[in-house]
Every structure is written in structure tokens, then in C-alpha cells.
Amino acid sequence: MNEKIETDILIIGVGIAGGTTALKLADAGHNVTVITRANEPKKSNTYWAQGGIIYTSPDDNPDLFTQDILHAGAGHTYPKAAKILAEEGPAVLKEILIDRVNVPFDLNKDGELDVVMEAAHSVPRIIHATDATGRAIEIAMLNVIKDHPNITLLTGHTAVDLLTTNHHSKDRMSLYEPPSCVGAYVFDRKERMVKRILARKTILATGGLGNIFLRTTNPKGARGDGIAMAYRAGARVINTEYIQFHPTTFHHEMAPNFLISEAVRGVGARLVHEDGTPFMQKYDPEWKDLAPRDVVARSIRQEMIERDIPNVYLDLHSYVDQSEIKSHFPNIAERCMAYGIDISKDLIPVVPGAHYSCGGVWVDEWGKTSLDQLYAVGEVACTGVHGANRLASTSLLEGLVWGARAAKDVANSLGDAPSINETIPPWNDTGQFEPDPLLIGQDMSTIQHVMWNYVGLVRAGYRLQRALRELRHLETEIERFYRVSQMTDDLIGLRNAVRTAVIVTTAALANKQSIGCHYREDAVE
Numbered sequence: 162m163n164e165k166i167e168t169d170i171l172i173i174g175v176g177i178a179g180g181t182t183a184l185k186l187a188d189a190g191h192n193v194t195v196i197t198r199a200n201e202p203k204k205s206n207t208y209w210a211q212g213g214i215i216y217t218s219p220d221d222n223p224d225l226f227t228q229d230i231l232h233a234g235a236g237h238t239y240p241k242a243a244k245i246l247a248e249e250g251p252a253v254l255k256e257i258l259i260d261r262v263n264v265p266f267d268l269n270k271d272g273e274l275d276v277v278m279e280a281a282h283s284v285p286r287i288i289h290a291t292d293a294t295g296r297a298i299e300i301a302m303l304n305v306i307k308d309h310p311n312i313t314l315l316t317g318h319t320a321v322d323l324l325t326t327n328h329h330s331k332d333r334m335s336l337y338e339p340p341s342c343v344g345a346y347v348f349d350r351k352e353r354m355v356k357r358i359l360a361r362k363t364i365l366a367t368g369g370l371g372n373i374f375l376r377t378t379n380p381k382g383a384r385g386d387g388i389a390m391a392y393r394a395g396a397r398v399i400n401t402e403y404i405q406f407h408p409t410t411f412h413h414e415m416a417p418n419f420l421i422s423e424a425v426r427g428v429g430a431r432l433v434h435e436d437g438t439p440f441m442q443k444y445d446p447e448w449k450d451l452a453p454r455d456v457v458a459r460s461i462r463q464e465m466i467e468r469d470i471p472n473v474y475l476d477l478h479s480y481v482d483q484s485e486i487k488s489h490f491p492n493i494a495e496r497c498m499a500y501g502i503d504i505s506k507d508l509i510p511v512v513p514g515a516h517y518s519c520g521g522v523w524v525d526e527w528g529k530t531s532l533d534q535l536y537a538v539g540e541v542a543c544t545g546v547h548g549a550n551r552l553a554s555t556s557l558l559e560g561l562v563w564g565a566r567a568a569k570d571v572a573n574s575l576g577d578a579p580s581i582n583e584t585i586p587p588w589n590d591t592g593q594f595e596p597d598p599l600l601i602g603q604d605m606s607t608i609q610h611v612m613w614n615y616v617g618l619v620r621a622g623y624r625l626q627r628a629l630r631e632l633r634h635l636e637t638e639i640e641r642f643y644r645v646s647q648m649t650d651d652l653i654g655l656r657n658a659v660r661t662a663v664i665v666t667t668a669a670l671a672n673k674q675s676i677g678c679h680y681r682e683d684a685v686e
């Protein structure tokens with residue numbers, strides 16, 4: 162087993178953003194190494210996206226789309242980034258998803274793409290593949306990626322840390338040169354060893370951080386790996402207090418977190434208590450259940466606190482035709498049924514959950530981070546598009562557009578990039594102890610509870626300070642334990658989760674105003 166791998170281009174993660182970068186570069190004739198921590202690569206954040214992806218329609222235009230993005234972003238969106246997304250999005254979507262990987266988007270009765278409306282969009286512009294758009298995209302993309310002759314896909318490989326000249330090089334003089342990313346230390350789960358992947362260009366595409374919260378719509382792997390690694394490597398990380406919470410995550414003792422799409426309320430379902438009484442009219446008499454996402458999520462929280470109840474419910478069957486339920490939501494129906502909930506006749510238990518990180522690793526319009534030769538694309542990155550709050554269905558498109566842009570920049574600048582850095586030593590394996598899964602589970606659960614209760618939907622300075630004290634103490638313990646333990650994927654995730662939790666909490670404490678999805682009950686105007 163070779164401990165060292167050399168590659169021109171290393172991509173960490175294979176959701177829509179990493180997949181797009183890989184595909185564009187490989188199609189242009191470059192050899193690319195893609196790693197994913199999943200043994201089954203399709204289970205990325207992209208895979209679980211239910212809503213749709215923004216395309217366009219005859220009533221739409223880039224200016225209108227830009228305005229909608231800026232409006233959602235609560236004055237904090239970077240207009241240049243919003244404009245890029247609006248102007249380039251439809252063409253990139255057509256080129257990659259429709260023409261290159263042939264995603265089976267739903268068609269209307271005339272055989273054309275079925276374009277629908279979503280909350281906070283001025284016109285219909287969203288296309289979908291029933292209620293499992295992300296899954297359709299990920300499967301189509303991976304079908305092409307896994308057989309591409311220019312792509313080496315390494316599954317079951319978890320990035321441990323980014324390699325930088327100033328942190329890792331044996332050449333002492335590199336300390337005086339500008340820092341640069343030269344690849345990553347990567348844990349091969351099957352061989353149980355840490356390898357060096359030395360690369361001339363590295364692209365982070367690790368997805369989000371929802372799983373550092375107790376309730377989330379994200380899969381288990383969304384534990385802030387990319388943000389923590391980039392932070393340790395010295396890259397700028399911004400806007401991390403802006404965590405978008407989704408109002409409706411399926412709530413069942415035995416079930417993993419999963420999203421119940423906003424589209425369910427879009428067709429008429431209502432939020433109710435166990436006896437079927439709706440409550441949203443109390444909080445927003447005009448929009449009721451279709452009030453903005455953050456308003457609905459905070460209202461649910463308030464009901465849960467006041468009534469001391471673990472969840473509220475979505476009532477679909479009292480308000481929506483059976484035929485519509487079946488045709489629109491086959492995936493949600495199947496997943497709920499696995500836990501004994503028949504959405505055509507039962508109430509669906511739901512709670513709010515962390516959904517999307519609007520901030521992340523700062524990148525420019527080409528996906529370049531502040532660290533030389535390191536790029537970031539997708540949810541791990543912060544392009545400025547989402548500002549302080551994200552417009553629904555923009556994230557897949559952002560992954561696509563910045564994935565393609567990063568590929569273009571990498572291809573254009575590869576000739577000038579430094580050659581493989583040979584001064585990086587093999588991993589120094591000091592870990593002797595088998596990590597105790599109970600300890601890892603307990604620490605992860607502490608992080609999730611602290612984040613949910615003190616850094617969640619409604620924040621206040623005294624709670625954030627308390628969270629920071631607890632998280633810092635925990636981080637010291639975890640870091641000590643990490644140094645003496647044998648490597649596992651869970652241990653890597655725990656270390657990243659606590660670092661990301663500290664980053665998010667520090668940002669939330671520093672921002673004393675309520676803006677977008679960062680809501681402080683002690684806000685100063």
C-alpha cells in the first residue's frame with residue numbers, strides 16, 4: 162500500500178460542487194484525484210436535497226433573479242456574486258446537468274421542463290425531479306464520474322488536515338515564503354492508515370456543518386470538516402453565524418434526521434398540534450404557514466417551549482388531495498412510512514433543524530480562498546451569494562456555477578502553479594490508544610446539545626458566552642485525546658465538529674445585531 166500519492170489536482174468531496182469541478186477538469190483532459198469519506202459516495206449533502214434547482218423561465222431574467230437573491234440576503238449579500246449566479250446559472254445548468262449528465266428532471270404535459278414557483282421567488286424558475294432532486298443529480302453525476310478515465314475516485318478516504326508549506330514542510334526556509342496549500346493528509350479507512358496526497362491544486366468541497374446541531378436536515382457527515390481544516394490551515398472563514406434553520410425536520414426517536422420539504426406547505430399542508438389545531442396564524446396572520454422560513458422555525462420553537470412538547474406536526478391529508486400527495490411526495494412518503502407514518506392519513510411529527518451554512522471559507526469569484534493554491538466550492542465556501550440568509554433552491558446552483566468557475570481557474574493557472582512539494586514528511590503516527598466510541602459519542606452529543614440550545618434559532622449573549630466556555634473546554638479535551646488515539650473517521654469528525662462549533666459561536670457572539678437568519682433576542686440596533 163503506497164503511503165504517498167502525487168496528483169496535479171486533489172478534490173475533497175464529491176457532491177454537486179466537487180463533482181462539477183472534477184467533471185469539467187477531467188473533460189478538459191486533466192487528471193484529477195477525488196476523495197470522499199463515504200464508502201458509498203452518493204450519500205453527500207447534495208443527495209439529500211429535496212427541493213429543486215433554479216433554472217429559468219420565459220418570465221425570468223438575471224436582474225429579477227439577482228434582486229430576489231439580494232432581498233433574501235438581508236442587505237448582506239455580495240451583489241457581484243449574486244449577479245454571477247443569476248447570469249451564468251441557467252447556461253451552466255443546461256450544459257452540465259441536462260446535456261452532460263442527463264439528470265431526469267420532471268417534464269410537464271407538453272414534454273417541457275416543469276418549472277415551478279417557490280417561496281420568495283418573484284417568478285417560477287425552479288426545476289425538480291419529484292421530491293428528490295438532489296438524489297437524481299448526484300446519481301447522474303456519479304454515473305459519469307466513476308467511469309471517467311481522467312478521474313481517480315478514492316472512496317472511504319477522510320481528509321485529516323490540509324498540507325501547507327508553512328505548517329508541514331521540512332524545509333525551514335518555507336516559513337519565510339507566502340503560505341501555500343500543497344495537498345492533504347488523508348485517512349484511508351480500509352487500510353487504517355494516513356496517506357499524504359501531494360497536489361499542486363487542492364479543492365475543498367466537503368459540504369456543510371448541520372450535524373454540529375442536535376436537530377438538522379443534513380446527513381451525519383456534515384460536521385464542518387472543511388471549515389475546520391481551512392481554519393487550521395490559515396484560510397479566512399467568514400459569516401459563520403448565518404446558519405439557516407429549516408422549520409420542518411422529521412422527528413422520530415428511531416429516525417435519522419431528514420427534511421420534510423417546504424413544498425409540502427407550498428401545496429397547502431399546515432403546521433398543527435397533536436389535536437389538529439393550526440397555530441401559525443398567531444405569528445403571521447397574513448402568510449401563516451408560508452411565512453419566511455426563520456419566522457416559521459422560531460414560531461415552532463416558541464410553541465414547543467410554551468407547551469413543553471417535543472415536536473409539532475404537519476397535517477397534509479386534511480388539506481391536500483390524495484392524488485397530489487402521492488404524485489408530489491413519493492420520497493417523503495416512503496421515508497415516513499419506514500417509521501410507521503402514513504402521510505396520506507397521519508400527522509407528520511416535525512421540529513426545526515439546522516439546514517444550511519450561509520457562511521464558510523471565504524472565496525473570490527473563481528472559488529479561490531485566501532490561501533494560495535486552495536479553492537473551496539459548494540456549501541463549505543462563502544462566495545457572498547447567500548449574505549445573511551439564503552434564497553430557497555440557490556445552493557445547488559451555486560455549487561454548480563462555482564464548481565465550473567473553479568475548474569476554469571485551475572485549468573488556466575495550473576501551468577504556473579508550483580510543482581509537487583517533496584518536502585512534506587509522512588504522517589507522524591503517535592496514536593496508541595483505540596479511541597473509545599462512548600467517549601466520542603458523548604462528546605459529539607454535548608457539542609450538538611450546546612449548539613442547539615445556546616447557538617440555535619434564538620441567541621443571546623449570555624448563552625453564547627456559556628456555549629463558548631463549554632466548547633473551548635471540550636476542544637482542549639478532544640485535542641488531547643486526538644493526539645494519543647489511533648485515527649478513525651469519527652475522531653476526525655469530532656475534532657472538526659468542536660472547532661467548527663467554536664468558530665460559529667465566536668461569530669454569533671461578535672455579531673450583536675439580528676440580521677437574516679442570525680437572530681438575537683438581545684440585539685442592539
Ligand code: SIN
Pocket residue numbers: 211212213421422423424552553554555556
Ligand atoms: C426544501 O425543500 O424545503 C428546502 C429547499 C431549500 O432549502 O432550498
